[in-house]
Amino acid sequence: MAAYVSVVIVTYNRHDALLNVIEDVKQQQTTREFEIIVVDQSDTPLVEPPNDVRYIRLNTPSMVRARNRGISIAKGQLVVFIDDDVRIPDVGWLKELCHTFEIDDNIAGVAGRVTHMRRLSHPMKVFLRFDIPDVVKPVDTLIGCNMAVRKDCVIEVGGFDENFMGSCQREETEISLRLRKRGWKIYYNGKAQLMHLGLPAGGARSYSQKERHFYYFFNQFYFFFKHFRHTYWPMFVLLNIVDILHMLRQVWVDGFPIFMEAVRSAYLKAKRQKAYEGTTCR
Template sequence: MKLISVIIPTRNRNKYIIDLLDDLQNQVLPSNCKLEIIVVDQSDKPTVYNHCRYYHLSTTGPCQSRNYGVRKSKGEILIFLDDDARVESDFIKELVQPILESNYDASAGANCDVEGNYPLGEEQFFKMKSFNFIQTITANPNSPKSRPTIAIPGCCCAVTKKVFNEVGGFDESFDPTGAGEDRDFALNLFTSGYKMYYNHKARLFHIGASSGGSRDVGSRSFNLQVNTHKIAKKYFSDVQADALKYLILREYKSKIFKKILKPKLSIYHYKKYLSMKKELNQN
């Protein structure tokens, strides 16, 4: 019997995680598999939930929560989910299928909207444009076609525990916001020679809660740019990292001039630019 461990970090999202835990009780699992559910709670006011193994941490950040959940897990396959999501009864079965049946080391599901719609069409994924090459190559397909991938979203992915431990888990320096931590993890897997697969049938209905999680501990969009530069230095050359740094600062500088007729906004973006420059220089 193969054990699958579902690990859910949560913070101040009580009403959302209760629904997700209910969904996980109604899963049609692959044959010879069983499930354990681990909730790692970083909420200000802890709430013990049913149908799971519950732990509370006083720290803040999804990387620490996930790594802690893995240390407490007993499964051979690990699944990571966000707390503000819903899943259908075949979700677990579809998500682990590439690992169980096709010899992949990790798999990604589709991060859909609340109605289950794919954010991207098939052609849209291949035409994605961004000044930030890290964001482009680590973007989850999120389209209605399965394929090998080098991207796995932290909100909706599976990996064998053996491989997770071999690459060292999630990099906790990305906390407290965790912005870009899954992109770093995916490139860590890829550069270590592990295979990943995107299964479009494993749909996660992402609610996108407006509060809780890491929304009140820092700007994810700001920290994502800082952290993609760190990722570029980690897995690519200094030349590529420096080029990305230049493009990030150019993007922030352009916002200053776009708001030049609105002094308050122009000053705000100038301060953001200076903060970004400082953070990038410290990487």
């Protein structure tokens, strides 16, 4: 019998876009039974949530807490996460995403293909996109706006790390790393495709520019300090140098203090987390 599926949509100040996403999910052609869960962190609640959608409110915005809330109430053995600013033109998207788990019982998560409607912010990101069509293969990490996970596996590793801040980056990379350390596999299915709109309002853009940059640097370096030795510092900075320079240029005078405070805060948070887990921050 095919596993029951829960589709979780985390939303933040994008109710119009959210309703479009819900309709796209409802149009999916699959023999699997599925439910739609909306975790709403918006400043104001959705006036009339669709009757066939499970609607949950969170008063304090946090992508990772919203993901964990979705996991905790999901009825499905498979939990799918998508963003509130995507469109799903392919009615076979959900079928493809969930079918991938049948390849191997050790698959804990599947990342789908993501194409981008808006121009990427800088050329380096072309190497990071999950937009390779018609390919099914093992990969290292999930991608937050189009991914599916086994609920039991996520619970086994402790859920998403709620130390990540804001709308998050790296939270899906971090949980992917913990899953793989437990022996689970992550796969990519290029046939499970959706389009990321990158809307100019709502979501991460609900934060001020300084907040967005602080959260970005904090999340990047928290991930690094939690999982890697300090000897990898130069390589980590080099891999992120384009983003670092790009954001420092945007905030100009305040950029360097924001960067340094984010790095300091990330180090201390990672140190406390590792002490709690019984390891050391090396």
